Amino acid sequence: MSIKDVATTPFDDQKPGTAGLRKPVSRFQTPHYLENFVQAVFDSVPSLKGGRLVVGGDGRYFNDQAADTILRMAAANGVEQVIIGCQALLSTPAAAHLIAQESAAGGFLLTASHNPGGPDGDFGIKFNIAGGGQAPAELTDRIHTRSREIRQYHISDQTCPGFAEIGESRLEDMMIRVVDPVAEHVNLMARCFDFDAIRDWLHNKPRRFVFDAMHAVTGPYAREIFVHQLGLSEDVVRNGQPKPDFNGSHPDPNPHDAHAFLEAFQALPEGEIGAASDGDGDRNMILGRQNGRALVVSPCDSLAVIAANHHCIPALADGLKGVARSMPTSRALDRVAQELGIPCHETPTGWRFFASLLDGGYIRLCGEESFGTSSDHVREKDGLWAVLAWLQILASRDMTVAELLDEHWSRFGRDYFARHDFNLSIEQGQAVMERLSTLVEAGEYRDCPVDRFDYTDPVSGHRVEAQGYRLFTDNGRAVFRLSGTGTRGATLRIYLEQHMPAQEDCRQDMVTVLEPMRALASEAAQLEALTGKPRADQVI
Missing domain, CATH: 3.40.120.10 (Alpha-D-Glucose-1,6-Bisphosphate, subunit A, domain 3)
Known part of the structure; x- marks a missing residue:
């Protein structure tokens, strides 16, 4: 010793x-x-x-x-x-x-x-x-x-x-x-999904799918699933070799950081569905094509579409029992849950809150706006699971991504959603939060209710407070919170949401639809006065 x-x-x-x-x-x-x-x-x-x-x-x-x-x-x-x-x-x-x-x-x-x-x-x-x-x-x-x-x-x-x-x-x-870091998880995916059905659908048009691993950990997993298990060509998996610096890129599967993949997918004439994952494999981005252009599926819509079509997924075909979303995530999932007659739980940001609900048997499907989705097969979000869920649904329905979204919106309406990130000093972030706290004390801003989100875990009874602030309009919502995932300064995140009923035009421009809510949120939080920034540093 x-x-x-x-x-x-x-x-x-x-x-x-x-x-x-x-x-x-x-x-x-x-x-x-x-x-x-x-x-x-x-x-x-x-x-x-x-x-x-x-x-x-x-x-x-x-x-x-x-x-x-x-x-x-x-x-x-x-x-x-x-x-x-x-x-x-x-x-x-x-x-x-x-x-x-x-x-x-x-x-x-x-x-x-x-x-x-x-x-x-x-x-x-x-x-x-x-x-x-x-x-x-x-x-x-x-x-x-x-x-x-x-x-x-x-x-x-x-x-x-x-x-x-x-x-x-x-x-x-x-x-x-x-x-072997790959084998057991791939075996788990094979038990969750019908690989034969996905393989048959993909092989009808062999170049309809492409996956970007972003030089991160999912490369070997994606190659085993898509190339060896589903029989697709090697070039289906892009940037599949993990690298210590992710080849100098920011391994976040969102339209801003994965813009190179969006451009590559746009240039792929046969591409019908694209997907990407992040550094550690727990996030996902789904792409489709509409009118010849790349279409980014909102992670909020992605979660809602999976819930509405859960019967297509073998592991979930016997029913959901319950679902959950993080508080900043749009309420698209709530509308599906209401139609299915099951509860939809709203939790603070952080997967541990979902894990508690999963362990307690309250839910079987959950997700968050930051491109994380998963089910009761593990107690973490799972990027490849979400990609396979989309492939399984598309194979079962024999539809394109755009067709599936259009059908979903015609049934449930559309929740337009965007996240505005402000890179601030810690002092600036705290000043905005203090301003919002005063609005909560007043209970409203310009006749719009304002509240603070607190949460009590129904399984453990543990309570957490001040998980963000919310401003409500008749069909919209703005959520404000400071992110806890960065390592420098503070990131203020403002989540904007506007519901459009099914009978309305659900293909309107996202920026145009959300502009009134953006202006209201900025005014309520006194953003320009407190931060010097009239607009976000990044919009996702």
Whole structure:
């Protein structure tokens, strides 16, 4: 045994956000920084001692070094067995599935999701609990408390056997199992969907589909599914080789950051459906074609369309029971749930709230406006699952993306939706929130109700407050919140929504329809006066 107790002092910036701890790579490279946080997790989760631990990440810069440190600390903290993806790779949904399948006490996921990578980019680490879901607030609070009082961490000074090849080895008294990061999750997808039906539909027009992995972790998963399982050509998967810096790109599957893919899809004459995923594989973007132009499916519409056509998906064909969306996500899902006669739960942003509802048996399908969708097959959002859900529905209905959307809007109406992001200083962001708080006290702005969103988990009873502010009109809504996924400054996000009834023209210009709500939201929050910005830095 060669276990060392290393003296350390606390850092004051290790409070986990909704998706763990995200910081610039340089911060994680600070001596003892990663070790302190990892030890705080071991100290806060006693079941890890003598238990199993899953480790893997999205392959971004610093992934291998962090995995090596975690394995040596796991051995020093009495973990019986670590299960790690080969080359320390695991998509977030694949890791969640592996935690559940292996009855592990939890897992370390090394990812900053859609944030840029590379030496000058971001790194992240989060702990998912037994069952695969994100750590609840009670646990992240304990981890944070422990990180502020930590005085030593435990680590083996033996050389880690490595994780470049599938197989078994030992470190101290701990077994290390290096597993294929792709196989089990692909097997899970094959149980959720009818691959034969999707394959037959795709092969009618072999070049109707293309997928962009954005040089992120889903490349190997997509190649196995679309090329090897569904028999499509290799060039269907673009940018399929994971790279530590995502080839210098921002691996976020949205129209702004994936503009190169939109342009490539636009230039593909045969393309009927395109899809992309993000850094760690938990987000998705769906593209179609309308009047010869690329059509980006709103993630809010995507979730609602999947719910309305759930009977086409084998794993959901026996019924939904309930659905859920994050509070900023448009209410398109609510309209489907009402027709299906099932509850639609509105939760704060953060997948852990969905995981609680899934564990409690309240829901089977859930999603959020930030391009995340999933079902009860795992306790994380799953980008490839959402893509396959669309392919399954299109194959079953034998429709194009545009045709499916038109049918949906003619049935439920359309919820026009956009997110306006303002990159601000922390002080500016707080000033806007304080302004909105005064409107809540008044109860309205220009006869429009204003409220603050608080939430009580129906499963755990845990309550969280001040999750955002909402301004309502007759058929519209503006939601204001500060994002917790960035690593620098503050991002104010304003979500604009306007419902258009089914009997109206549901193909109107998005910007035109939402402009009155944008102007009202800007005026109510005094954006230009408080931030100096009359318009958003980014619109998604």
